[in-house]
Amino acid sequence: TDKTRKGVGMIRFDFSGVTDKLLGGRGIAVSDIEAIVPALACAHETIMAARAKREILFYDLPNDNTMIEGVITLAEQLKGRFKNIVHLGIGGSSLGPKAIFQALKDPLHNISAEPRLFFMDNVDPELMGSILENIDPRETLFTVVSKSGGTAETAAQFMVVYDLLQRTLGKRCHDHLVLITDPEKGILRKLAVADGIASLSIPPEVGGRFSVLTPVGLFPACLLGIDIQAMMAGAGKMAACVLQGDVFKNPAYLYAAVHFLALARGVNISVLMPYSNALYDLADWYRQIWAESIGKRHSLKGKDVYAGQTPVKALGATDQHSQVQLYVEGPFDKIVNIIDVATFRKDVPIPHVFGDTDEMGYLAGKSIAGLIRAEALGTKGALIESGRMTSHISLETIDAGTLGGLFMFFEAATACMGYLLDVNPFDQPGVELGKQITFDLMGRRGYEGKFRSSSPVERMVIEL
Ligand code: PA5
Numbered sequence: 001t002d003k004t005r006k007g008v009g010m011i012r013f014d015f016s017g018v019t020d021k022l023l024g025g026r027g028i029a030v031s032d033i034e035a036i037v038p039a040l041a042c043a044h045e046t047i048m049a050a051r052a053k054r055e056i057l058f059y060d061l062p063n064d065n066t067m068i069e070g071v072i073t074l075a076e077q078l079k080g081r082f083k084n085i086v087h088l089g090i091g092g093s094s095l096g097p098k099a100i101f102q103a104l105k106d107p108l109h110n111i112s113a114e115p116r117l118f119f120m121d122n123v124d125p126e127l128m129g130s131i132l133e134n135i136d137p138r139e140t141l142f143t144v145v146s147k148s149g150g151t152a153e154t155a156a157q158f159m160v161v162y163d164l165l166q167r168t169l170g171k172r173c174h175d176h177l178v179l180i181t182d183p184e185k186g187i188l189r190k191l192a193v194a195d196g197i198a199s200l201s202i203p204p205e206v207g208g209r210f211s212v213l214t215p216v217g218l219f220p221a222c223l224l225g226i227d228i229q230a231m232m233a234g235a236g237k238m239a240a241c242v243l244q245g246d247v248f249k250n251p252a253y254l255y256a257a258v259h260f261l262a263l264a265r266g267v268n269i270s271v272l273m274p275y276s277n278a279l280y281d282l283a284d285w286y287r288q289i290w291a292e293s294i295g296k297r298h299s300l301k302g303k304d305v306y307a308g309q310t311p312v313k314a315l316g317a318t319d320q321h322s323q324v325q326l327y328v329e330g331p332f333d334k335i336v337n338i339i340d341v342a343t344f345r346k347d348v349p350i351p352h353v354f355g356d357t358d359e360m361g362y363l364a365g366k367s368i369a370g371l372i373r374a375e376a377l378g379t380k381g382a383l384i385e386s387g388r389m390t391s392h393i394s395l396e397t398i399d400a401g402t403l404g405g406l407f408m409f410f411e412a413a414t415a416c417m418g419y420l421l422d423v424n425p426f427d428q429p430g431v432e433l434g435k436q437i438t439f440d441l442m443g444r445r446g447y448e449g450k451f452r453s454s455s456p457v458e459r460m461v462i463e464l
Contacts, residue, residue, distance in 0.1 A: 092208025
């Protein structure tokens with residue numbers, strides 16, 4: 001109702017903690033937001049035009065019933081056949097499914113239920129070695145996710161896994177693989193077609209870090225019995241809200257606007273701090289989308305701008321005993337975005353033991369959920385008292401619909417922030433450069449010597 005609170009159903013975004021009303025001179029006035037309405041309108045137009053040409057597709061994924069049904073059909077065929085799922089992929093190909101798994105399954109799922117889900121999201125030999133030692137390939141499905149198919153980390157893991165499957169299962173090895181990749185391009189698609197390996201497609205218009213609501217995130221979720229239709233319904237409801245042009249009706253544009261105005265005041269760090277362990281990997285997913293989408297050297301017209309705002313993840317209440325001292329008293333360079341949950345799926349009452357002591361008595365008869373919520377408000381209060389910017393995303397509870405809504409909210413906010421900063425939020429030339437130098441260092445045909453002779457990394461390695 002007032003101009004600092006907006007949201008969809010179970011998700012509410014409150015940015016009063018960045019305003020001049022609460023922070024005084026360091027705060028953002030509603031008139032500051034009004035002053036950038038033309039820039040926001042421009043960003044909105046760019047988004048709508050690209051959406052109309054299907055160059056930006058993430059808003060429309062919740063309506064893609066063919067994609068959703070394809071995921072459900074394949075998952076139904078495979079359900080009950082495997083004790084383990086091992087997910088191969090990195091960056092946008094793993095952060096989304098990881099965030100879903102952590103948010104919607106029990107924290108001890110892999111100990112107490114099946115199928116267990118493991119993420120090989122790094123080429124750390126100890127992580128890989130340990131996962132492979134602890135699963136029986138005959139009881140395991142490997143989901144191999146790479147939009148391009150050419151990412152060295154995922155390619156190497158796939159080679160290891162494929163060899164293991166072939167040695168263990170011979171010709172039946174293909175029954176233990178699902179490849180999730182571009183519908184036409186890349187080596188994974190070639191293999192899927194040539195060898196008849198089960199596969200799902202990532203729409204070409206959806207980049208890695210925006211792909212959580214494609215088979216990348218939906219398929220592993222569906223295998224674990226998560227209601228992906230509810231997730232997409234939540235995302236769809238949010239999409240309708242974050243496609244509105246009026247910034248004061250659109251929470252994602254508001255999120256982008258306050259971050260943009262904060263950045264102009266030197267606030268170059270955006271902290272996402274859920275007060276919920278289940279949402280910590282969502283903060284990791286946010287770290288990628290915010291960093292990779294807006295951290296850009298070039299403006300849309302090719303000028304050097306070196307744009308970006310460093311995303312940081314923090315966990316409440318744990319990081320109150322690690323980071324919050326810095327947030328409250330350190331440099332005025334952060335906006336701390338707190339997520340709190342009104343109703344947890346489980347609660348633990350605090351019993352009346354030691355009830356007559358000053359030190360513990362005040363906790364007796366309360367609950368663990370009550371304590372963590374009070375801590376969220378405590379941190380918010382301390383930040384505001386100290387003149388530090390903070391926003392507050394409140395969730396009624398954590399469920400599939402809410403999570404879908406959150407993904408859509410942050411994706412839309414990222415798109416808007418990119419265009420406000422006049423950069424392309426959908427490319428990643430810096431990542432591609434690193435990939436190509438790796439190809440050169442590992443001797444990939446066509447890349448040899450392309451970077452090595454001039455690479456400072458190579459020189460440094462030789463000197464060391
Ligand atoms: O968002 C991105 O584009 C990247 O983080 C990619 O997801 C990541 O590099 C993995 O790429 P791919 O899915 O092609 O293996």
